Every structure is written in structure tokens, then in C-alpha cells.
Amino acid sequence: MLAKRIIPCLDVKNGRVVKGRSFVNLRDAGDPVEAGKQYSDAGADELVFLDITATLEARKTILALAARVADEVFIPFTIGGGVSTIADARGLLSAGAEKISINTAAVKNKPLITEVAEAFGNQAVVVAIDAKRQAGKNGQWWEVFISAGTTPTGLDVIEWAKEVEELGAGEIMLTSIDSDGHTAGYDIKLNAAVNEAVSIPVIASGGAGGPEDMLTVLTEGKADAALAASIFHYGTYSIADVKDYLRNHGVHVRS
């Protein structure tokens, strides 16, 4: 039986791991390769590295990072942040990344999703969707934001999720901007709504405060994987804590 996945996320800036609240106030939390190796040894099912480096020049460091991680870590890893061309995708996948995640560029240039999927397979393409709760005439909805959560697009998250599946995405990484960094739980309604709308796997992201939040998003939220940063980086919980808790509550996880 397929196991639910626990995925530590490492935000990388200028080659170092950082993590902030709602995309601001970054704090240094270590070397990405060391952190990745430790997580892998500790039982993480996958790793996600999000490059939040601002300048184009410094971006080259992410390619070197991908190669270093591939040398040392033997579980799947995804690299995202600033992937905007097929050449970016090819570079990262050739360096050894298992998947690349596309966010802003997927919205601005939809054919990119299909192009990368056709060249490298659907399983290599993760579309990252940053969702923000909005109040509308017909009640609450979620809007897709791009450019690190700064720019509204007018797109409805559910519709966008269905569209990226049709375009060839193999997976969705769904981040709630409202919950991100606050360790007060995932947006369960958001996750349930997206998981009911698509038939590709969904990684829940944004808001994990502890194992019970992960249990809720993997059961009620119907997510296939739960991603977290803060609780792992600052040692609040270990991967083993989370997996033990999930196992004890009937969730199938990898031992």
C-alpha cells in the first residue's frame, strides 16, 4: 500500500537554508546538503528545496546545490524557485533533481508545464500553487498568488489545479499563504477541495505546527503528502515523532 509522505522543505537563499513566517523575516537555519542528509537519515520520504535567491547571478548556486545533494542524498528531491524555462528545468534535472517545481512561470507561461512534462515525464513536474483565502460574493474562495505570494492573479485555485493536471503536471504542491509559517495547522478545507478536484498527488504545505496537524491534513484534507519546514528545522519535532504519531493513528507511513 502506498505510504503517505512526510517532506521537510528547505528554503534556500544564497546557498543557505532559511525559513520565515508568511514569506518574510527570514532566519538562517543551516547548510542545505547537511540538512538534507540528516533528514534523509532520519526517515524523511522526500526533500524539497525552494530557491528564494533574488539575483540571477546567485541562482547558479542552486545548480551546484542540486548536484551536491544528488551526490549525497539517495531519496527523491524537488527543486523549485525561479524555474521559468525548459533550460532551467533541464539543468536542475540533469544535475540530479528528481522533480522541479514551477510556480510563477506556470501561470505566466502555461505551455511550459506541458513542455517540461513531455520532455521529462509528468512525474518530474510539480506545480506549486500559493493559495490565499478571499471573501467573494458567493462565499469564500481561494485565489492563486504568484511571485512569492506578492501578486494576485485572479485565478481560482481549484480551477487552476484542474488545469495544471490537464497541462501535464504530475503533482501539486499546495501552499496556504494564510497558514504558512504560523504553525497553527494546514488549511484543511483548501486541501480537501483541491484533492477532490484533481487525480494527481497533492502535497499539503503551510502551517504545520505538529504531528496532529499532519494527521488532519492527510486524513480530512485527503493530501498525499505533508510538507513542513519550521517544526523540523528548529527541532520542535523529529521525522520519527511525526511518523510514530501517524502510525499510531492508523496512517500508513514508511518505516
Next chain:
Amino acid sequence: MIAIIDYGLGNLRSVQCALRRVGAESVITSDAGEIAAADGVVLPGVGAFWRAMENLRKGDLMEVVQETSLNGKPLLGICLGMQLLFSESDEHGRHEGLGIIPGKVKRFTESLLKIPHMGWNEIQQQNPSLLFEGVGDGAFFYFAHSYYVIPDEPAAVIGSTDYGTTFASAVHAGNVFGAQFHPERSGAVGLTMLRNFCRLCQTD
């Protein structure tokens, strides 16, 4: 020396890194001569079946893979590389494969399942194989695929996995091995499996 066949599809570097970790020298190559001279051959691959076959054909690599299967040298197909070993696939229409192992490739159809089948799943070992030496029954390996193989000969199945249906996740026929999962991405058990394969390459 192990040859990792480069036909323009697939994450070759991760396979090479994993082989290096288990102490095996390898070369990423699209040169038929180099492949023929290797002690063992890995056929990796991700993406579409028809494109992979087209690339193998264009690169004049079909024959060298087929010859490898016949001359007793260990050959390991990974993921799409495993599927290519079979007779045919119905991915994007019917397409002929390398025909090394009789059987076909079909898509997961169960409507309630997420596709691709992505993540860690258990392998129940079926017929004993050197490939799984030191790997516990029911060990988790990493999968990322939407199609699976159906070998004509059940004896070829050395590992099976449940995902809506029970499918052949590892096969072994003579000197030819196939892994639907990614051993290079399956942590310690994956490295054990690759080490087993490398050992076969040295002794044969």
C-alpha cells in the same frame, strides 16, 4: 565498468551517483561500442514509451541492448527502462518495445487512484532473486509511474506491489532485471539492491 545508457531521457546522474556510492564505476554513454564493452548495463528512463523507443532507434541503441540480454551480461531496466524491455506498451497508442521479456505495459485504470503512482510503496518478494539479497520482504521503495508491466511468464516476477491492483514491480529473467521503482532514490534498500546488481556484473 557499468554503462548507463544515455538516450536523451531520464535522470542519469542520480543513477551514477548511487552506483558510485556502492563502489561501482560507471559511464553515462550513448556509444554502442562502450555499452557492448561494459561489464553490466543499466537502462534508465522517464517519460513517454514511444519517445524512448524512438530515441533508442535513432541512436542505434536497440540492438546493443538486445544483444546484452542475449550474451549473458547483467542488464537492469529502471522505471521506463524496465517497461522498454517488454514486447509492447499501450501508452499513447500501441508501441513495440525491445521484446526482451514477453509481456505488455498498461496504464493504471482504477478511477479512485491518484495517477501517477508516486511515493514509497512496499515490495512483496515473489520468486527468490539475487537482486533482493539483504532486502527485507515488504521493504519500501520509491515509485513514480502511471504504467505497469504484465509479464506473460509469472515466474519472471520477483516483486509485486499493491496499488489498486497487484502489479509486477520487479522482474528477473536470466541475466535481465527490471525495477519499476527507482533504486537510486530508495534510500538504503535501494543502494543494497544496486550493490547486488553490481556484484553480479563483476562475477559474470
